[in-house]
Every structure is written in structure tokens, then in C-alpha cells.
């Protein structure tokens with residue numbers, strides 16, 4: 016079975032350090048599998064790289 | 080010396096030469112300080128030499144900070160990407176890792192093969208503890224970077240001070256909660272370093288373990304496994320320290336206990352002075368405002384910064400944690416410490432002096448202006464602080 020994928024390759028970027036959460040890839044180290052939606056990340060999610068910015072600070076960007 | 084340059088539309092050609100480029104070698108040789116004691120002892124036969132390393136840290140350190148003063152140098156922002164790409168700076172942090180191992184093993188062998196007086200033993204072991212406490216600083220610089228080699232080197236160097244949980248605790252715990260009452264690694268006004276240590280050391284370990292536990296649960300991996308990034312570093316520590324006991328016998332037990340304790344104490348001391356009393360405002364949604372430069376104490380002294388990979392430019396570090404040491408900046412009007420860390424450690428160990436020096440400095444900060452509601456205060460000291468500094472009504 017193919018994993019359920021979001022309809023587009025949506026990315027969310029930390030405005031402080033540039034860390035990018037890509038829904039297509041998830042974040043294996045943090046334990047979010049490919050296809051895991053940004054919206055489903057916990058409300059207290061902080062940037063895994065800088066821990067300065069919170070989930071609501073991230074900027075949305077479709078992959079060009 | 081390397082000069083970075085870039086052509087811009089509005090400012091013409093911008094150039095920057097890092098005057099500190101070669102001086103950064105001091106951070107690489109700083110861990111070797113305990114070896115001065117051993118070499119002196121070896122050459123002269125006098126154990127008095129074993130006192131020299133502590134003197135180099137806590138007498139020479141503050142004296143050189145006073146002598147050489149502060150550092151006005153900041154790289155232009157537009158050239159920071161080039162400065163960060165320059166691998167020379169990275170190699171210095173990589174090479175500091177084996178330097179910590181060399182010093183640790185050399186001192187362990189010296190202690191294991193010489194019958195020292197009790198005071199010679201303690202002076203040398205405590206000095207090594209402090210030197211290896213700064214291995215946490217090396218691990219700190221490496222652990223904030225996102226390349227595989229740097230994160231692995233962080234875990235390897237943190238095995239020397241037996242503080243493998245630091246990387247997780249610091250990056251994902253301390254940076255998230257810094258300058259809030261929730262952070263066991265941010266000191267509160269009125270809290271002495273001895274009270275702080277009892278909250279910080281167990282609190283940091285607990286937070287690291289919980290964070291790693293959550294991460295491994297999300298991944299569906301057992302907590303007690305090789306994937307646990309707290310345990311990875313601890314396994315190296317166990318091999319190292321059990322190996323020493325097996326080789327040199329039970330003398331290694333007091334040696335390692337004293338060494339490990341003082342290594343941890345170095346971190347406790349740094350955490351104590353880095354955010355003392357500073358508080359991020361709480362928003363309506365219960366979250367805290369994002370960490371700003373005025374949420375850390377800064378020391379802009381040349382000498383100690385060159386020994387510590389710019390750790391003391393702490394405000395920029397907390398506002399921009401992934402920035403490399405060579406690009407950290409000083410800003411005007413930051414909360415600033417009157418001396419570098421070596422001098423401030425000594426002050427912190429004398430709580431009456433610390434409170435006298437720091438409490439008025441804290442309340443005078445432009446974003447606080449005496450308003451105790453904007454200060455992170457130790458609950459047990461609240462009444463006494465209000466009585467002394469006014470503003471009983473909140």
C-alpha cells in the first residue's frame with residue numbers, strides 16, 4: 016500500500032533559522048513519518064533546529 | 080589573512096577581515112591548561128605546580144579580561160554566509176574534541192601512576208573537572224549544528240564530562256524554556272548558585288530524558304536502545320571510566336567522582352550567570368514571547384570569549400541558536416556582565432557578593448526599570464525582594 020499523501024508538496028519554514036518541515040518527507044529524526052501533515056503536529060511544537068520559534072510562527076510555502 | 084568580499088548594489092564592495100581568525104586557536108588549546116601543572120610537576124618535582132592550572136583559570140582569566148577589555152568587532156551581516164562557509168572555523172571545533180580526550184587521559188594516567196599529596200590530587204582533579212566542564216562548551220557549539228559529523232562529535236566530547244544528556248536538554252529544552260520559571264537551567268533572582276544547582280542538575284536530566292522519551296515513542300523505538308541519544312554518549316563514558324578503574328585501580332574512583340562533579344558544576348555556573356533573573360513576558364495564550372537578545376546576559380570580553388568559542392556573546396546565540404561562533408555579534412544596550420565567565424564564576428560562588436553586584440544591575444535594565452513583575456524571581460525570596468526594592472502590589 017502507498018502511504019496516504021497530502022495533495023501537494025507543502026513546506027513550512029522557520030522564520031528564524033530556516034528549518035523546513037516538508038509534509039512529503041516528514042521528519043524522520045523527530046518521529047514524523049512521510050505524509051504527516053503540518054496541521055497535525057502538536058500545538059506545542061517548536062522548531063527542532065533552533066527551538067526559538069513556535070508552530071504558529073512557521074511560514075507556509077508550496078514547493079516551486 | 081582571509082578577506083571576505085561581496086559586491087552590493089547599494090553599498091558598493093563590502094569587505095571583512097576577521098582579526099580574531101588565528102586567535103581562535105586559543106579555544107583549541109584552552110582544554111590543555113591542566114597539562115601545565117603536570118609538565119611543571121614533572122620538570123621540577125614540586126607539586127605546587129599542580130595549583131597552576133586553577134590559577135590560570137581563575138586569577139589569570141579575570142585579570143586578562145580586565146587587561147584586554149571588550150571586543151568592538153562585529154562581522155557585517157551580508158558577509159556572514161561566507162564566514163559560516165569557511166571550514167577553518169569548523170575544523171577548530173572538530174580538533175578540540177581529541178584535545179579534551181588527550182588532557183583527560185593524560186591527567187588520569189598521571190594521577191594513576193604517581194602518589195600525590197591529598198591537596199595535589201584535589202587541585203589537579205578539580206582543574207581537570209573545570210577544563211572538561213568546558214568540553215560541554217565544545218559540545219554545545221557542535222551540538223547546535225545540523226551536520227551529522229558535528230552532532231556525533233558533540234556526543235563524543237560530552238562523554239568526557241559524563242554529561243551526554245546535555246545536547247538534547249540544551250537544544251530542545253533550555254532553548255525552548257529559557258528565561259521562564261519553567262526552565263530549570265535559568266536562575267531566578269534571589270536564588271543562590273547552591274540552591275540553583277539542586278534544581279538545575281536533576282531538572283536538566285529529567286527534561287532531557289522526557290524529551291528523548293517522547294521522540295522515541297513517536298518513532299516507535301524502545302527507550303532503552305542504541306537509538307536513545309542520551310544513552311549513546313553515556314555508553315562512551317562508561318567504557319572510558321570503567322576502563323580507567325580497571326587499569327589504575329580504586330584511586331580512579333575518587334578521581335572520577337570529583338572530576339565529574341566539577342565538570343557538571345562548570346555548566347551549572349554558566350547556566351546560573353547566563354539568564355539570572357531575566358524573564359520573557361507571557362502572552363494571552365499562555366505561551367511566552369520569543370527569546371530576544373535582552374533575555375541573556377552577555378560578556379563581551381576579548382580574552383575569555385576567545386577561550387570559549389564566543390559562548391559569552393550569549394544574547395545573539397539565544398536569539399539565533401544555529402549561528403556559528405565566529406559570526407556571533409555584540410549589540411548595544413544588552414544585559415552585560417562586568418567580567419567574563421571566569422571572573423563571574425568566582426563572584427557567583429560568593430552569593431552575598433553576587434546579589435550585591437547583580438540585583439541592582441538586573442533591575443536597572445532598560446526593559447525592566449525596577450518593575451519586579453518583569454523579573455524571574457525565586458518564590459522563596461519574593462517577600463524579601465519586595466521589601467527591599469518596593470512594589471508590593473503586583
Ligand SMILES: [Zn+2]
Nearest residue numbers: 029032062065
Ligand atoms: Zn528554527
